[in-house]
Amino acid sequence: MIIKHAPDLEGLLYFASCYFPSVFIWNEKVGYDARFAPDDNLFHRGLELLHLVILGTVVSHIREVSLMKMTSENATTMIFAGALFVECWVHVKKYFDVVHNVDGGNEAKINARDDAYRKMFVSVFYCIAFALAGWDFFGHHNLEGNNLPIIFCLIGSSSEHAVALMEAFVIIPARKVDHHEVRVPLNLEFTLHRFAEWVMLMLGESILSLLVVDITGTVAYYATLFWGIVSVTMLQYLYYRSNPHEPEEHALRRSVVGGFGFFYSIIFYSASLILVGVCYKMMLTVYFEEEEAGLHRVLHLPLPFDEYKQRISSMYGYALSSSLVFLDAMLLSHLGAREFFSRFYYRRRGRPNIKAFVFSAMTLSTTILSLFCGNICGTNLVATSLFGLTLVVFQVLVRTQAMKIFWFGEEKECAWPNVTEARSVPCKSTTP
Structure with a gap:
């Protein structure tokens, strides 16, 4: 609102x-x-x-x-x-x-x-x-x-x-x-369950933004509606693809720095999801207002049509780009900087991992393209929604392959236990 x-x-x-x-x-x-x-x-x-x-x-x-x-x-x-x-x-x-x-x-x-x-x-x-x-x-x-x-x-x-x-x-x-x-x-199983519920709520809010609008019978309306639903569904898949399924592999178990990194990443990622949903809602609202304008009825937009469309397109690009950035930030928080960048090099073979560089470049280029969505699509909101869907689907394809390289490691021996009781004795690794 x-x-x-x-x-x-x-x-x-x-x-x-x-x-x-x-x-x-x-x-x-x-x-x-x-x-x-x-x-x-x-x-x-x-x-x-x-x-x-x-x-x-x-x-x-x-x-x-x-x-x-x-x-x-x-x-x-x-x-x-x-x-x-x-x-x-x-x-x-x-x-x-x-x-x-x-x-x-x-x-x-x-x-x-x-x-x-x-x-x-x-x-x-x-x-x-x-x-x-x-x-x-x-x-x-x-x-x-x-x-x-x-x-x-x-x-x-x-x-x-x-x-x-x-x-x-x-x-x-x-x-x-x-x-x-x-x-x-923290009780990690409880906490991760709550975080998953929170993200589902934000994704649901994005879907509701698409549904709770005045309906028009135009092709642009239905195209944006269906592309928006598919895009939000793909963003849900990307979230679960970028996070481990076991508490032992999670950033909250890895370290204090990793825990804070994950927490702030998911908070800003959630904000980005809300903005993506709001942008879709504004697109559908514009279609309704355009139909009302054709019937010479009173408009309720705060700005002229073209300026309002341009702002929607730009904001959509910023929101989509930031959501992809914070997905990467979550992945980095789970792995840690050293482990993350070690995936770019084969230690045993003594040579760079070309696939890691290629997948990272493709992911980064998609994020940059989404940032300039407003400049690329301008006031054409149908093109904006289709462009966003294309980028999200491309991200899904790339990350599905990239996660074979950047998947999460084994349980740390010095990690906190997955219980609610406090641990007053410092955890000591048994590794010599």
């Missing part, structure tokens, strides 16, 4: 400011459930119910830019930021509950305490966003619109993971302790 009504930089700002806080609510829930197992009592059930109410409030107040920026006329952004603030403190309560009542090692208490402090820090930015939007709404300030509240929401979600990265790569090494002594490892 945000991008459809504002296919420009301001629309992308609001999309990012609404998407990242929402997805990080989901991530926080997954991280908590994958590490801790609270008692099934009335208190914890109440917290879960409150969590769902807050999430519903956040999602229901993601509206078009023209509504969210007018903070002096409506309370949409104020309620959105306020719900994010309350959500932070619900998690603070859950983490301090672990600190005081956990039946486990000291690493669980340290992990929960650090997470509680992180959520408290992030809540400050959401509180500022809530205050700014409330100041406009109740005081009737900034009558022409105010982007600051939504910007602070984006800063809040960004700072949350800046703190997480600082903890992992600066604070914990400065303590001179092993990572396993202060962090509870």
Whole structure:
């Protein structure tokens, strides 16, 4: 809805400011459930119910830019930021509950305490966003619109993971302790199942974007509809083709760096999938509006036809290109840089692996071509959708062969166990 009504930089700002806080609510829930197992009592059930109410409030107040920026006329952004603030403190309560009542090692208490402090820090930015939007709404300030509240929401979600990265790569090494002594490892089977569910939700959202539109009987409409469905289905195949099927081969098992790399890759990949679906929706909307224009009815597009089409074509190319880039980033996070680049050379034969270079060049060229989709196809949206489908199918064919070279290795001896219990003793390899 945000991008459809504002296919420009301001629309992308609001999309990012609404998407990242929402997805990080989901991530926080997954991280908590994958590490801790609270008692099934009335208190914890109440917290879960409150969590769902807050999430519903956040999602229901993601509206078009023209509504969210007018903070002096409506309370949409104020309620959105306020719900994010309350959500932070619900998690603070859950983490301090672990600190005081956990039946486990000291690493669980340290992990929960650090997470509680992180959520408290992030809540400050959401509180500022809530205050700014409330100041406009109740005081009737900034009558022409105010982007600051939504910007602070984006800063809040960004700072949350800046703190997480600082903890992992600066604070914990400065303590001179092993990572396993202060962090509870994730239950990998549970976590990977949740990630798979998340990607399926994003792919489903892309399909719904194609279906929930006004129908026209034109050839262009049906061509774009069917090509869009096939493209999204192929993107689903590419995701599962680029990720291992066993926890032992996953980036979350390999290392802290690999885990963070995979997490951010899948988050941005999901955003790209949403944008691809939205672009298809805008294409189908244009066909309907063109038919309405032929009947001399009122149009609802925010821009003239040609300019709107050009922006759709360009945004589609950027979204498709970024989705392919983050697929490669996921593969790199699973293998690691050293293992990934070692596939380009035969160690025993002492010569380069020509197939690896050829497949990589073909994959890279497809990604670059998709980036310039707007320049190649221009305002011809039928050509844009067909061009995108061609690139995706080509990627499927290339990656199917390339994964024979870049497939994943064996289980690491020093990997974390696939259990929820914390491991306070540093893992030592048995290899001499």
